[in-house]
Every structure is written in structure tokens, then in C-alpha cells.
Amino acid sequence: MKALVINYGVGNLYSISSALKRVGFEVIIDNKPRKDYDLIVFPGVGAFSAVAEFISQYKDLFNDLRRSGTSFLGVCLGMQIMFEKGTEGKESNGLGWFKGIVDKINANVKLPHIGWDLVFEVKDSCGLTYGLDKKYVYYVHSYIAYPTSEDYVYMKSQYGIEYPALVCEKNVVGTQFHPEKSSSTGKIFLENLKGWIKR
Amino acid sequence: MTTKRIIACLDVKGANVVKGVNFLNLQFKGDPVSLASLYEEEGADEIVFLDITATIEARRALYSVIKDTASVLSIPLTVGGGIRTLDDVSMALSSGADKVSINTAAVENSQIVKKSAEEFGSQAVVVAIDAKKINGNWIVFTKSGTYNTGLDAIKWAKKVEELGAGEILLTSIDRDGTRLGYDLELIKKIVDSVNIPVIASGGAGKMEHFYDVFSLAKADAALAAGIFHDGIIKIKDLKSYLSQKGIEVRI
Numbered sequence: 001m002k003a004l005v006i007n008y009g010v011g012n013l014y015s016i017s018s019a020l021k022r023v024g025f026e027v028i029i030d031n032k033p034r035k036d037y038d039l040i041v042f043p044g045v046g047a048f049s050a051v052a053e054f055i056s057q058y059k060d061l062f063n064d065l066r067r068s069g070t071s072f073l074g075v076c077l078g079m080q081i082m083f084e085k086g087t088e089g090k091e092s093n094g095l096g097w098f099k100g101i102v103d104k105i106n107a108n109v110k111l112p113h114i115g116w117d118l119v120f121e122v123k124d125s126c127g128l129t130y131g132l133d134k135k136y137v138y139y140v141h142s143y144i145a146y147p148t149s150e151d152y153v154y155m156k157s158q159y160g161i162e163y164p165a166l167v168c169e170k171n172v173v174g175t176q177f178h179p180e181k182s183s184s185t186g187k188i189f190l191e192n193l194k195g196w197i198k199r
Numbered sequence: 200m201t202t203k204r205i206i207a208c209l210d211v212k213g214a215n216v217v218k219g220v221n222f223l224n225l226q227f228k229g230d231p232v233s234l235a236s237l238y239e240e241e242g243a244d245e246i247v248f249l250d251i252t253a254t255i256e257a258r259r260a261l262y263s264v265i266k267d268t269a270s271v272l273s274i275p276l277t278v279g280g281g282i283r284t285l286d287d288v289s290m291a292l293s294s295g296a297d298k299v300s301i302n303t304a305a306v307e308n309s310q311i312v313k314k315s316a317e318e319f320g321s322q323a324v325v326v327a328i329d330a331k332k333i334n335g336n337w338i339v340f341t342k343s344g345t346y347n348t349g350l351d352a353i354k355w356a357k358k359v360e361e362l363g364a365g366e367i368l369l370t371s372i373d374r375d376g377t378r379l380g381y382d383l384e385l386i387k388k389i390v391d392s393v394n395i396p397v398i399a400s401g402g403a404g405k406m407e408h409f410y411d412v413f414s415l416a417k418a419d420a421a422l423a424a425g426i427f428h429d430g431i432i433k434i435k436d437l438k439s440y441l442s443q444k445g446i447e448v449r450i
Contacts, residue, residue, distance in 0.1 A: 010289075010292075010319055011292050011293075011320075011323065012269075012293065012296060012297055013293075014266065014269040014270070014293070014294065014295030015269055015272075015273070015276075015295060015297065018269060018271075018273075018295075021270075045292075045319070047317075110394050110396055111394070112321055112322045112365045112366075112395070112396075114201075114322065114366060114396050114419075115202060115244070115419070117200075117201050117202070136202065136449040138274070138275065140275070140297075140322040142322075159200075180273060181273060181274055181275050181297065182273065183273050183274050184273075186273055187273065
């Protein structure tokens with residue numbers, strides 16, 4: 001199975017690539033979309049406005065790939081840019097694949113939120129949540145998605161407020177947590193992901 | 200609520216993990232890749248690499264060690280020691296570090312903190328503060344604890360938060376290596392002064408010290424090195440102890 005990790009030009013792509021390799025993906029890192037991959041990954045590095053600007057150059061191509069059935073995984077910020085709009089940096093548009101906006105965690109808590117928290121399964125019908133309910137996963141973020149529909153929210157976590165931890169619709173999945181830094185629990189998710197792509 | 204984190208720190212010299220007393224009598228403790236994965240297996244929540252020599256040659260060795268470690272590790276990795284420029288930050292991150300820890304350079308040129316946070320996000324920027332108590336006040340020291348900056352540690356902590364640091368790694372020079380316990384008073388003061396996570400460091404000698412630093416000083420994470428390398432405390436045992444005492448940790 002072949003995965004393409006999109007390089008926006010900043011940050012650590014090593015962890016996500018290594019984690020995908022460990023569960024058996026063949027991984028290529030590139031700064032533009034390509035066809036013929038089973039999975040395209042938006043990694044969780046950078047700031048929303050900068051990444052949105054980068055992604056917007058290839059918006060049509062990403063939309064085509066999504067329509068033609070290529071699977072997508074967005075991690076943290078990579079999930080956030082799949083929503084309609086973000087307010088980090090300057091307000092900018094995301095891909096709009098999930099309805100809702102991305103904004104600061106609106107609670108009286110320390111930001112960034114850094115550390116391990118429990119994820120809770122809301123529903124299990126997407127096949128990605130197997131073995132993850134009430135497990136600890138690693139978070140590092142100040143922003144969360146505020147979805148306008150609960151239809152695509154499969155897991156949640158809580159930090160001052162409840163927020164989506166795993167969203168999924170058809171061939172697109174996003175996690176607010178970092179599977180590549182969530183030790184053995186992250187590995188379970190990535191194994192699920194493999195099965196989900198094959199389905 | 201977010202669990203309290205246990206962080207294992209590895210002092211890296213070239214491609215080896217070493218530990219000394221007061222920076223002297225360095226002893227070989229193992230190879231960083233295997234130690235880091237051992238600690239992950241035992242339940243460490245994060246790993247910190249501190250490059251204690253930071254010469255150009257050692258730096259090159261460090262980047263390859265970061266790469267090797269990142270390819271086996273699936274918990275966060277922070278790299279510090281000799282990070283002076285935006286290029287250093289970028290090199291460390293693109294080698295597989297999730298965060299960098301900046302100490303001396305932050306004091307000498309605070310813009311490096313601001314610029315790194317803007318470019319890579321606050322979550323990637325840890326400012327390390329080494330503090331020593333002098334006449335009742337905690338003063339910031341740099342250059343591996345040898346240079347008195349005259350800065351007040353509490354004011355400096357607030358300043359680095361403003362500049363965009365995502366976390367503070369706070370070491371008590373007085374307690375470092377003593378195994379007498381964390382400097383609870385210092386840590387509590389800093390925790391109360393900022394609204395970003397604080398990692399306590401310096402002085403861990405027994406399990407009670409971890410309980411105290413979480414319950415009394417309200418630290419978000421506790422870091423230790425020697426006691427883990429020497430097998431005095433096993434991370435697994437430490438976490439079940441803390442959990443029994445009512446501290447939420449990842450088990």
C-alpha cells in the first residue's frame with residue numbers, strides 16, 4: 001500500500017512517515033499531489049493560514065483525487081484544513097470537506113494543549129475506531145474543529161470543552177490527535193486505517 | 200483533564216548517552232536509540248535529548264541520532280542544547296524532532312523564540328530556564344548554568360510566554376543532580392505566573408518527589424535522567440505509584 005505525505009515546507013514529517021512505514025505502508029514525501037497512491041496524508045505541522053495557502057494551489061487536484069476514491073488522512077492541523085475555515089494567523093479557507101470552522105479552544109485552560117488524553121467513541125460505524133475507546137492519545141494544539149453537524153464525528157476528547165477527535169466521511173479521515181506520537185494506541189489506529197483503505 | 204507527563208531526558212554527546220556529576224566525570228550510559236525505545240516501552244510520555252557538547256561535529260552526529268530515534272520512536276521527541284538560529288530549529292525539526300528547547304540563545308536574542316513560534320508553531324518551541332536562588336530570588340543562568348544573566352526567573356517566564364513559547368522546561372540548578380527532590384517553591388511560582396505548560400526538572404530522587412511536584416507545585420510534566428538510567432526508578436512502577444496516589448497518568 002502506497003502513501004504520499006504532503007510536505008508543506010515546515011516541520012517534522014519524519015515521525016508520521018516512520019509510523020506509516022512501521023505498519024507496512026510504502027511512503028513517499030512530496031510537495032505536490034500525485035496520482036496512483038492509496039493514501040494521501042496531510043501532516044500536522046505548521047499554522048493554518050500558511051498551510052491553507054499552500055493547499056489552495058492544488059485544491060482542484062485534491063478534490064479530483066478525493067472524488068476518484070483516493071483515501072485521505074489529515075492529522076491535527078492536517079485534519080483542520082479539511083474544514084471550511086480557520087482563524088489561526090489570518091482567517092482563511094480550508095478544503096471544505098467537512099462542514100464547520102476551526103477556532104481556538106474556547107475554555108479556561110492552558111494553551112497549547114499538550115499531552116495525553118482519553119478518546120471516547122461516539123459511534124463505531126466507520127471501522128476506524130476499533131480498539132481505541134477510552135485509550136490515551138497524544139495531543140498538541142490550541143485550535144479545534146467546531147463542526148456544524150455531528151454526522152461525521154466518530155470520536156471525541158475533552159479539554160475544557162468536548163471536541164472532535166476523529167472525523168470521517170467516505171474516503172476521508174481526520175484525527176485531532178497525533179497517531180504517530182500516540183505509542184501503541186496510535187499504531188492500532190494506523191492498522192485500522194490500513195483495513196479501512198482496503199475495504 | 201490532561202494526564203501528568205513523565206519525561207525521560209538523555210544527555211547526548213556525539214552519538215552516546217552520558218551522565219556526569221556537575222558536568223564532570225561523564226560516564227557512558229548507552230546508545231540513545233535503544234534507551235529511547237526502552238523508555239517508550241516502559242511508559243515514558245516523552246523523550247528529551249540534550250546535546251551537551253553542541254560543537255559542529257557533535258551536532259552532525261546528533262541529527263543522525265535524531266533521525267534514527269524518530270524512526271523507531273512513537274512518542275514525542277524534544278531536542279535541545281546549542282540551538283541558536285532558525286536554521287538550527289529547522290534542521291532539528293526536519294530530522295525528526297517534534298520540539299526544540301532553546302535556552303542561552305533565547306536570553307541573548309529573544310527574537311529567536313518569536314520567529315520560531317511564528318514559523319513552526321508555539322507547540323514546537325520549548326524555552327528552557329535554568330534558575331538558581333540568590334538572596335531569596337530566582338535568577339536565570341545560561342551557558343550550562345555558568346553565566347548569571349541577572350534576569351528574574353518569574354519575569355523571564357512571563358516574557359517567553361509572550362514571545363510565543365509553547366512550554367517552559369524549568370530546571371533548578373540548586374537541585375540538579377542532588378536527588379533531594381524538585382524545587383517545589385520555584386516550580387509553583389512559575390506555574391502560577393504563566394498559562395503554558397511547565398516541565399519540572401532537577402532533583403528527582405524518589406517517587407514521592409514526582410507526587411509532590413504534581414500535587415503541590417502543580418507541574419504539568421516532570422523530567423528526570425539519572426534515576427532512570429541507573430534503574431533507581433522504573434517508569435512503569437512510578438506511574439502505577441502515581442496512579443494509586445490519585446494523580447492521573449497514562450498507563
